[in-house]
Amino acid sequence: MPHLFDPLTLRTVTLRNRIAMPPMCQYSAHDGLANDWHLVHYGSRAAGGAGLIIVEATAVEARGRISPNDLGLWSDEQIAPLARVASFMRQYGAVPAIQLGHAGRKAGTARPWDGGHPLDDDAGGWAIVGPSALPFDEGYRTPAALSLEEIAAIQQAFVQSTLRADAAGFEMVEVHGAHGYLIHSFHSPLSNQREDRYGGSFENRIRFTLETVAAMRAVWPEDKPLAVRLSCTDWVEGGWTLEESVALAQQLKPLGVDLIDCSSGGGSPLARIPAGPSYQVPLAEAVRRGADIPAAAVGLITQAMQADEIVRNGRADIVLVGRELLRNPYWPQRAALDLHKPSQAPVPSQYLRAF
Numbered sequence: 001m002p003h004l005f006d007p008l009t010l011r012t013v014t015l016r017n018r019i020a021m022p023p024m025c026q027y028s029a030h031d032g033l034a035n036d037w038h039l040v041h042y043g044s045r046a047a048g049g050a051g052l053i054i055v056e057a058t059a060v061e062a063r064g065r066i067s068p069n070d071l072g073l074w075s076d077e078q079i080a081p082l083a084r085v086a087s088f089m090r091q092y093g094a095v096p097a098i099q100l101g102h103a104g105r106k107a108g109t110a111r112p113w114d115g116g117h118p119l120d121d122d123a124g125g126w127a128i129v130g131p132s133a134l135p136f137d138e139g140y141r142t143p144a145a146l147s148l149e150e151i152a153a154i155q156q157a158f159v160q161s162t163l164r165a166d167a168a169g170f171e172m173v174e175v176h177g178a179h180g181y182l183i184h185s186f187h188s189p190l191s192n193q194r195e196d197r198y199g200g201s202f203e204n205r206i207r208f209t210l211e212t213v214a215a216m217r218a219v220w221p222e223d224k225p226l227a228v229r230l231s232c233t234d235w236v237e238g239g240w241t242l243e244e245s246v247a248l249a250q251q252l253k254p255l256g257v258d259l260i261d262c263s264s265g266g267g268s269p270l271a272r273i274p275a276g277p278s279y280q281v282p283l284a285e286a287v288r289r290g291a292d293i294p295a296a297a298v299g300l301i302t303q304a305m306q307a308d309e310i311v312r313n314g315r316a317d318i319v320l321v322g323r324e325l326l327r328n329p330y331w332p333q334r335a336a337l338d339l340h341k342p343s344q345a346p347v348p349s350q351y352l353r354a355f
C-alpha cells in the first residue's frame with residue numbers, strides 16, 4: 001500500500017498528502033512585493049495537488065536579500081500581496097507556508113540568469129553582514145562582523161516578519177537555517193570564528209538559532225506549526241556535521257519546532273557533495289530518529305515510487321519535490337496514477353473530467 005497520499009497533521013494543520021514544494025527563489029519581486037508571477041506560480045502547484053507549499057526565502061530585512069528581486073516581509077505593505085497568494089493556495093487545498101530568512105554573507109548577488117555574482121554598489125548591491133568578517137569565496141564581499149546590538153536587531157526582524165506571515169494567512173513558517181545564509185553561517189566553524197557567546201563551542205554557535213526560534217515561536221500562533229530548514233552537513237572536513245544537526249534538532253524540539261527540513265551544503269565552495277537520487281534522505285532519517293521529531297527529505301526526488309518508499313519506510317514524514325515541480329506542477333496528480341491510486345489524485349473539481 002502506498003503512503004504518499006496519507007494525510008499528516010502538525011499541531012492543528014492537516015496536509016492532504018506528504019508531497020510538498022520546497023522553497024525556491026523566483027527572483028521576481030520588486031521592493032520585496034509579491035506579484036502576479038507569484039500568484040500563478042504558487043497557485044499552479046496548489047492546483048497541481050501538493051499538500052504543502054513553502055514560499056521561497058523571504059527576507060526579514062532588505063539587507064538580508066539574496067538578490068534585489070527577493071520577496072520580503074520587512075514592511076507591512078508586503079503583507080497584502082502575499083496574503084492573496086496564501087489565500088489562493090489554501091482555497092485549492094495546499095497548506096501555505098513561507099520560509100523566512102536572512103542571506104548574511106551571501107546577500108546582494110545577481111539573479112542566477114544574470115550570472116549570480118556578487119553585486120557592487122553601483123550595480124544595485126549593498127554592504128553585507130555575517131558572524132565574522134570572512135567572505136564566502138573569492139570575489140565575494142567581506143561581511144562586517146555583527147555587533148551584539150545588531151544581532152538582537154536581526155532577531156527582532158525575524159519576530160516582526162513572523163507576525164506579518166501570520167497576518168498574511170500562512171499556516172506554517174520555516175526558518176531558513178541552510179545553504180550558507182546567516183543562520184547556517186553561525187552554525188559552521190568555517191564561517192563563525194567569533195570569540196563571544198555566539199561563537200566557538202557548539203552551544204555558542206547554535207545560540208543565535210535557538211534564541212531566534214524561541215522568539216519567533218513566542219509570537220507565532222500556538223495552533224500553527226513551525227519548521228526549521230537545516231544544512232545538516234557542510235560536506236567539508238572541519239565544518240558543521242550531521243551529528244551537530246541531530247544535537248541541534250534535539251534542542252529545537254522542546255522550543256516548539258514541529259518539523260526539521262533536512263537539506264545540506266551551501267556554506268563552503270570547498271564542499272564535495274555526493275549528489276544523486278535521494279542523496280539527502282539519510283540526513284532526514286538521522287535527524288528524525290536521533291531527535292524523535294518529524295523530518296522532511298529533499299533533493300533529487302523525482303519519481304512516485306521513490307517518494308512513496310521514503311514515507312512508507314518511515315525515512316521521512318514529508319517528501320519535498322523541488323525542480324521536478326518546476327518542470328511539472330501536476331506531478332502529485334501524475335504520482336497518484338503512477339502508484340495506481342487514481343482515486344487519491346488531488347484534483348481540483350474543475351479538472352475532474354480528466355481523471
Ligand code: FNR
Pocket residue numbers: 022023024025026056057099176178179229263298299300301320321322323324
Ligand atoms: C532552490 N533552493 C532553495 N532552498 C531554500 O531553502 N530556499 C530557497 O529560497 C531556495 N531557492 C531555490 C531556487 C531554485 C530555483 C532552486 C532550484 C532551488 C533549494 C530547494 O529548496 C531544494 O532544496 C533543491 O532544489 C533540491 O531539491 P530538488 O530540486 O532536487 O527536488
